[in-house]
Amino acid sequence: MSGASPKPYGVPTTRQTLTGWGRTAPSACDVAQVRSGLEVDRLVSSAAESGQGIVARGLARSYGDAAQCAGGIVIDTTGLDGVLDFDPGAGLVRVGSGTSIDALLRAFVPRGWFVPVTPGTRYVTVGGAIAADIHGKNHHRDGSFCSYVTRLSLATPSGRLEISPERDPELFWATAGGMGMTGAVVEATLRMLPVETAIMMVDTERAANLDDCMERMARRDAEYRYSVAWIDCLARGAKLGRAVLTRADHARLADLPTARRGDALCFAPQVRAQVPATPPPGLLNPLTVAAFNEFWFRKAPRARTGELQAMAAFFHPLDGVGAWNRLYGPWGMVQYQFVVPFGAEDSLLDVLRRLSEGRVASFLAVLKRFGDADPGPLSFPVQGWTLALDMPVGPPGLGPLLDALDEIVAGAGGRVYLAKDSRLRPEMLKTMYPRLPEWRVTRDRVDPGGTFVSDLARRLGLVSMHSPLRASRRGRSNPGPEEDVVR
Amino acid sequence: MNDAMGMPQSAVVVGGTSDIARAVLRSLVARRLRRIVLIGRDEIGLAMAARELQALGAQQVDVLTFDVTDFARADAVVRDASTRLGQVDMVLVATGVLGDQPRDELDPEAVARVLSTNSTGPAAVLSAFAVVLRQQGHGRIIVLSSVAGVRVRRANYLYGASKAGLDAFAQGLGEALRDSGASLMIVRPGWVATRMTKGRDPAPFATTRDAVAADVIAGMERSSAVVWSPGSLRLVFAMLRLLPRGLWRRLPG
Numbered sequence A: 001m002s003g004a005s006p007k008p009y010g011v012p013t014t015r016q017t018l019t020g021w022g023r024t025a026p027s028a029c030d031v032a033q034v035r036s037g038l039e040v041d042r043l044v045s046s047a048a049e050s051g052q053g054i055v056a057r058g059l060a061r062s063y064g065d066a067a068q069c070a071g072g073i074v075i076d077t078t079g080l081d082g083v084l085d086f087d088p089g090a091g092l093v094r095v096g097s098g099t100s101i102d103a104l105l106r107a108f109v110p111r112g113w114f115v116p117v118t119p120g121t122r123y124v125t126v127g128g129a130i131a132a133d134i135h136g137k138n139h140h141r142d143g144s145f146c147s148y149v150t151r152l153s154l155a156t157p158s159g160r161l162e163i164s165p166e167r168d169p170e171l172f173w174a175t176a177g178g179m180g181m182t183g184a185v186v187e188a189t190l191r192m193l194p195v196e197t198a199i200m201m202v203d204t205e206r207a208a209n210l211d212d213c214m215e216r217m218a219r220r221d222a223e224y225r226y227s228v229a230w231i232d233c234l235a236r237g238a239k240l241g242r243a244v245l246t247r248a249d250h251a252r253l254a255d256l257p258t259a260r261r262g263d264a265l266c267f268a269p270q271v272r273a274q275v276p277a278t279p280p281p282g283l284l285n286p287l288t289v290a291a292f293n294e295f296w297f298r299k300a301p302r303a304r305t306g307e308l309q310a311m312a313a314f315f316h317p318l319d320g321v322g323a324w325n326r327l328y329g330p331w332g333m334v335q336y337q338f339v340v341p342f343g344a345e346d347s348l349l350d351v352l353r354r355l356s357e358g359r360v361a362s363f364l365a366v367l368k369r370f371g372d373a374d375p376g377p378l379s380f381p382v383q384g385w386t387l388a389l390d391m392p393v394g395p396p397g398l399g400p401l402l403d404a405l406d407e408i409v410a411g412a413g414g415r416v417y418l419a420k421d422s423r424l425r426p427e428m429l430k431t432m433y434p435r436l437p438e439w440r441v442t443r444d445r446v447d448p449g450g451t452f453v454s455d456l457a458r459r460l461g462l463v464s465m466h467s468p469l470r471a472s473r474r475g476r477s478n479p480g481p482e483e484d485v486v487r
Numbered sequence B: 001m002n003d004a005m006g007m008p009q010s011a012v013v014v015g016g017t018s019d020i021a022r023a024v025l026r027s028l029v030a031r032r033l034r035r036i037v038l039i040g041r042d043e044i045g046l047a048m049a050a051r052e053l054q055a056l057g058a059q060q061v062d063v064l065t066f067d068v069t070d071f072a073r074a075d076a077v078v079r080d081a082s083t084r085l086g087q088v089d090m091v092l093v094a095t096g097v098l099g100d101q102p103r104d105e106l107d108p109e110a111v112a113r114v115l116s117t118n119s120t121g122p123a124a125v126l127s128a129f130a131v132v133l134r135q136q137g138h139g140r141i142i143v144l145s146s147v148a149g150v151r152v153r154r155a156n157y158l159y160g161a162s163k164a165g166l167d168a169f170a171q172g173l174g175e176a177l178r179d180s181g182a183s184l185m186i187v188r189p190g191w192v193a194t195r196m197t198k199g200r201d202p203a204p205f206a207t208t209r210d211a212v213a214a215d216v217i218a219g220m221e222r223s224s225a226v227v228w229s230p231g232s233l234r235l236v237f238a239m240l241r242l243l244p245r246g247l248w249r250r251l252p253g
Helices: A037-050 A101-111 A126-131 A169-175 A210-223 A286-299 A311-315 A324-328 A345-357 A398-411 A426-432 A436-446 A455-460 A468-475 B019-029 B043-055 B071-085 B108-136 B154-176 B209-221 B233-240 B245-250
Strands: A013-018 A027-033 A054-057 A073-076 A083-087 A092-096 A149-156 A159-163 A184-191 A199-207 A226-231 A243-250 A303-310 A333-340 A363-370 A384-392 B010-014 B035-040 B060-065 B090-093 B139-144 B182-189 B226-229
Touching: A013 A073, A037 A054, A037 A073, A037 A149, A037 A159, A037 A184, A054 A184, A092 A101, A101 A126, A126 A184, A149 A169, A159 A169, A169 A436, A199 A210, A199 A311, A210 A226, A210 A243, A210 A345, A210 A363, A303 A311, A324 A384, A333 A345, A333 A398, A345 A384, A345 A398, A398 A426, A426 A455, B010 B019, B010 B071, B010 B108, B019 B043, B019 B090, B019 B139, B019 B209, B035 B043, B035 B071, B043 B060, B060 B071, B071 B108, B090 B108, B108 B139, B108 B154, B108 B182, B139 B154, B139 B209, B154 B182, B182 B209, B209 B226, B226 B233
Parallel strands: A027 A073, A054 A073, B010 B035, B010 B090, B035 B060, B090 B139, B139 B182, B182 B226
Antiparallel strands: A013 A027, A083 A092, A092 A184, A149 A159, A149 A184, A199 A243, A199 A303, A226 A243, A226 A363, A333 A384, A363 A384
16 A cells, blocks of 8 residues: 555544443544545545454444444444435435434424334434344334345445345345444435324233243234333342333324324424433442332333323333433443343243342343344344343453353353443354354455454454454555454 | 453463462453463463463463563564454553562662562553554553552562552553553552562461452453552551651551
8 A cells, every 4th residue: 555644544533432332341443524425435445455444333322342443443424314315105215324213203203204113212323223233112023123224325345335135135134233344334225114193002011020021922912013021130039020011002193182183293302311421330239220120110000001102202211311321330331132032931031030149230121022033144133032131330240140141042042132242252152143154254245355343343253354453564565474363 | 352341352461470460360261361472581480371371261372481671672572462462452561579678779780670670671561562552442451560669668668669660650651541442450469478479477468369360350340540459458558658657667567
């Protein structure tokens, strides 16, 4: 390479220290605030030339290190926002990859269209949703996000590629859940869901323990589009896994009292509170969490049907509190989310028992049933039960406890969710994602030089890669034999 | 890469035969650590340490012989170690000699030797690692200091002064690394029963290498800037620092 300028990206960058939503494992990267797809193309090709690592980052809601690249380039895609095209006949919307689900909902719910898959927060970008192939409370019925992506434009070291489930399906599905390692999504086309109102009809019930909860879900989930259970992980003995189960459908216009029909499609959620920048450590400990869990369980009705709730209250309750991740204290938090296949219910109970015995304070443990998997080799959701647990970093013994949970999950044929991961032992990856070799073939086809890389990919050995030290020596025009380090 | 609990996958240890360093490495191999470079003077001791770590599950343990007072080679050795690992998640600097205070204090050459082994040499090596970590944008440096440097005593002022110098250097380097993605943690153990202190009378608050290792791991999990071991020494020394000199002189240990 010519190598005259030390930062030959063609796009201005700033050195920043980044973490994920869990606020753990920071690393410093050159962040490029892009304004156009052309700038993304330029960054990717200059990274490929110079041997720098590169990865795209949206709203940074991945809990771990998926959207950072120590010593490399991070493409901040949030400037690639906006609706480019809308076809109201087919409900197809073409957007920039930095468009958030929040922005989509604010623009389209009033026009009668809903984002077909929405996670627990609205603050994710479409690009991030594709990279993690996110799921929502409707997975048992509707599948994951990429099932509604009809086309996408991907910036790769092999150039800009327009792909779809029909056109280069291998690359399309390797990108779905591929954690950004096949390239940077620049644009995507989504198929939206028509709705009559911005209101949900919610049924709530309490379950006495985990068995009771799973039994209720298995029996009647199919009757609802959305279903999720909140589990009390600190309850012990016969109450282990007691739960509050909420299930819902979009309310039809006819379901609303006449007075509310006028502004039935109004969608205007607000952030009600903001967590201060430096809350004290230990705010969330087994005592406070147990007290909260007790309150939450008792506050829920034993059974209530047909309650009308605003969309944001049902789908994104935590978005009402800004920066709630800070509540977990200065050492950050981890979210442990895994899925085990149907039939492996015992392993789920096993996990809950270990957590309850370890007195690990997990507040907001969420249980849900997944339906059919989509074709993505690294896509997380597969048929079965998924449980997500948030917990603060800091208590000694948390690391080994989670390692033990990995063994239970892998032993049951399950896996952890990479978008949430910040601590998996790399040895477990190929057991949990057996289609990894097939995925790597596709990824290496478009990125043979290993340009796309993230801290998560390095930590888990997701991709084969060149080290930055070697790469920078290569940059100083000292060729020599390059050695691929697979970690 | 370091995980959410600050557990590294690769590490360089300077002073690879140190009892405390070996105890730390054993705990880390049980977690995530797989690739290690051990640096030190004692080739045979390093080879033994390497064999043990491999038996415990480390995939790659390389050994580099280097005398920390050979300042001219520091940069090359650090580069060599870093290239072998690709990503350097952790650097542990654990070199040090206790010396023989009554004899050394009468020999200017011995005075200089203790200070260069415990202070000047490590500072040179740390500076070279800081360049690597700054460039790669992540990684944690751990510096083994000592409470002996917090307030220096007559009985071991050579060792104490050398650790005081190293400790102060590390504090400055830690500040310099802010916002670089890399971080630095200082460990201040009290009296530890190791090969180095063998045959000497334990001081109050004496501890063991395994207890220090556990405190180091806990400090890594919480991204601490300073770890005292045992933790109670933080308070003890907050008071001892203020003690009038006459009283300080008469303290046992």
